[in-house]
Amino acid sequence: MKIDIQRLQKQSGIIGTSEKILEVLGLIAQVAPVDISVLITGESGTGKEVMARAIHKHSKRSNILMVTVNCGAIPEGIIESELFGHKKGSFTGASEDRKGYFEQANKGTIFLDEIGEAPLGAQVKLLRVLETGEYMRVGESKVRYTDVRVLAATNKNLVELVKKNQFRQDLYYRLKTVRINIPSLRDRVEDINPLVERFALEFTRSNEILYRGFMPEAIRVMKQYDWPGNIRELKNFVEKIMVLEKGERITVDMVNRELNDVLLDSVSDNFQLPISINRSSEQAEIDIILRQLFLLRQDTELIRNLLAGDKENNMLEVNPMLSNDNMKVISPIPDSSMEVTEDGQPLIRDDAIGEILMKNLEKEAIIRTLRFYNNNRRKTAKSLGISERTLYRKIEDYNLEPKIKRNNG
Ligand SMILES: Nc1ncnc2c1ncn2[C@@H]1O[C@H](COP(=O)(O)OP(=O)(O)OP(=O)(O)O)[C@@H](O)[C@H]1O
Numbered sequence: 001m002k003i004d005i006q007r008l009q010k011q012s013g014i015i016g017t018s019e020k021i022l023e024v025l026g027l028i029a030q031v032a033p034v035d036i037s038v039l040i041t042g043e044s045g046t047g048k049e050v051m052a053r054a055i056h057k058h059s060k061r062s063n064i065l066m067v068t069v070n071c072g073a074i075p076e077g078i079i080e081s082e083l084f085g086h087k088k089g090s091f092t093g094a095s096e097d098r099k100g101y102f103e104q105a106n107k108g109t110i111f112l113d114e115i116g117e118a119p120l121g122a123q124v125k126l127l128r129v130l131e132t133g134e135y136m137r138v139g140e141s142k143v144r145y146t147d148v149r150v151l152a153a154t155n156k157n158l159v160e161l162v163k164k165n166q167f168r169q170d171l172y173y174r175l176k177t178v179r180i181n182i183p184s185l186r187d188r189v190e191d192i193n194p195l196v197e198r199f200a201l202e203f204t205r206s207n208e209i210l211y212r213g214f215m216p217e218a219i220r221v222m223k224q225y226d227w228p229g230n231i232r233e234l235k236n237f238v239e240k241i242m243v244l245e246k247g248e249r250i251t252v253d254m255v256n257r258e259l260n261d262v263l264l265d266s267v268s269d270n271f272q273l274p275i276s277i278n279r280s281s282e283q284a285e286i287d288i289i290l291r292q293l294f295l296l297r298q299d300t301e302l303i304r305n306l307l308a309g310d311k312e313n314n315m316l317e318v319n320p321m322l323s324n325d326n327m328k329v330i331s332p333i334p335d336s337s338m339e340v341t342e343d344g345q346p347l348i349r350d351d352a353i354g355e356i357l358m359k360n361l362e363k364e365a366i367i368r369t370l371r372f373y374n375n376n377r378r379k380t381a382k383s384l385g386i387s388e389r390t391l392y393r394k395i396e397d398y399n400l401e402p403k404i405k406r407n408n409g
C-alpha cells in the first residue's frame with residue numbers, strides 16, 4: 001500500500017512544506033502500514049502526538065482503537081495495574097477485575113507517550129509485552145496475550161537516561177528500531193507561514209473575528225524567534241494576537257510587542273529568586289543563550305531598518321525592554337552611604353562624603369546597568385566600558401549571580 005504524502009497531510013491535519021517535515025511524512029508513510037513499533041522523539045510541542053495519530057490512522061489497525069497512555073501522568077504505584085490490569089482483591093481498592101490498557105488496545109495500537117517517565121519496574125514488563133505480547137494482570141499468575149502495535153514518544157534524551165540508569169537499555173534498543181525525530185520549529189521556519197495561516201483561520205472562524213492576515217514583515221520577525229514551545233507555542237501566540245488585535249492586519253510592531261512580552265515573561269521567570277526549573281541546567285543555559293541571540297538579532301534588524309530609513313521601527317517599539325524595569329536582577333541592598341530615592345533606587349547621600357566606598361558605587365553601577373539592558377551582559381559590559389570577562393568576575397565577586405535553583409535530578 002503506497003501512501004500519498006499530500007493525502008496523509010490532509011487527512012491528519014499536518015501542516016508544513018519544509019523539506020524536514022516532508023522527510024518525516026515520508027518516513028511515516030513508509031512505516032505506518034508495517035506492524036512495527038516506532039519511537040517518536042522531539043522537543044515539546046513539535047507534534048509527536050499528531051504524528052502518532054497519523055501513523056495509526058494509516059495503519060492496518062486504523063479501524064480499531066488507539067489507546068493513548070501518558071506514562072508521566074500515572075502515579076508509580078498504580079502504573080502496572082493501569083497498563084496490564086488487575087485481579088479483584090489484589091490490592092486495597094481493587095474491588096473488581098480490571099482490564100489494563102494493553103488489553104483494551106488488543107488488535108489496535110497503544111501509544112506510550114512520555115515513555116522516558118515510565119518507572120523502571122514497569123519497563124521490565126513493557127519489554128516483555130513488546131517482545132512477546134505476553135503480560136500478566138497484577139495479582140494473577142495467568143499469562144495473557146495481546147496483539148498491539150506500539151508507538152512511543154518522548155522529549156527526553158533516552159541515551160542520557162540509559163547512562164544514568166533511569167531507562168533500561170534493552171527496552172531502549174527494542175523501541176528505537178524505527179525512530180522518527182520531529183524537528184523543532186526553529187529548524188523549519190518555512191513552515192511558520194502556513195501554520196500561522198491555518199491557526200489564524202481556524203481561530204477567527206470559530207470565534208467570528210475578521211481575519212485580515214499577517215504582514216510579510218511580521219512573519220519574517222516571527223521566523224527569527226526560537227520558539228522553545230514549538231508549534232504549540234506558535235498556535236497560542238497566533239490566538240493571543242488575534243484576540244488582542246481583533247480584526248486588524250497584524251503588523252511587525254504588534255508581533256514585536258507580543259514577542260517581547262513572551263521574552264520578558266520567560267526572562268523574569270528565569271531570574272526571580274529562587275525558582276525551580278524543571279529542566280536540565282544545560283537546557284536552561286541553552287535557552288538563555290538562544291534568547292540573547294534573539295535579542296541580538298532584533299538589534300541587527302533595528303540597525304538594518306534604520307539604515308534602510310524605516311521610520312516606523314523606532315528603538316522603543318522594537319525593543320521596549322530597554323526601558324523596562326521588569327527585570328528582577330537582584331534588589332540592591334543599599335549601603336548606608338546611599339539613600340533610597342522615590343523610585344527605590346539608592347543615591348549617594350549629601351553628607352556621605354568620607355564614607356563612600358568605590359566598590360559600592362561599582363556594584364550599584366553594575367546592578368543598574370544589568371537591569372537596564374535586561375541582564376544582557378554583552379551590552380552591560382560595553383556600556384560600562386569594561387570587558388565581558390571583567391563583568392563576569394565582578395558579578396561573581398559581588399554575588400550578583402541570580403540564584404537559580406536547578407533541578408538536575
Ligand atoms: N505539523 C502540524 N500541523 C498542524 N498542527 C500541528 C502540527 N504539529 C503540531 N501541531 C499542533 O501543535 C500542538 C502540539 O502538538 P502535539 O501535542 O502533538 O505535540 P507534542 O510533541 O506531543 O508535545 P509534548 O511533548 O508537549 O507532548 C497541537 O495543538 C497540535 O495539533
Ligand SMILES: [Mg+2]
Binds near residue numbers: 113
Ligand atoms: Mg505529546
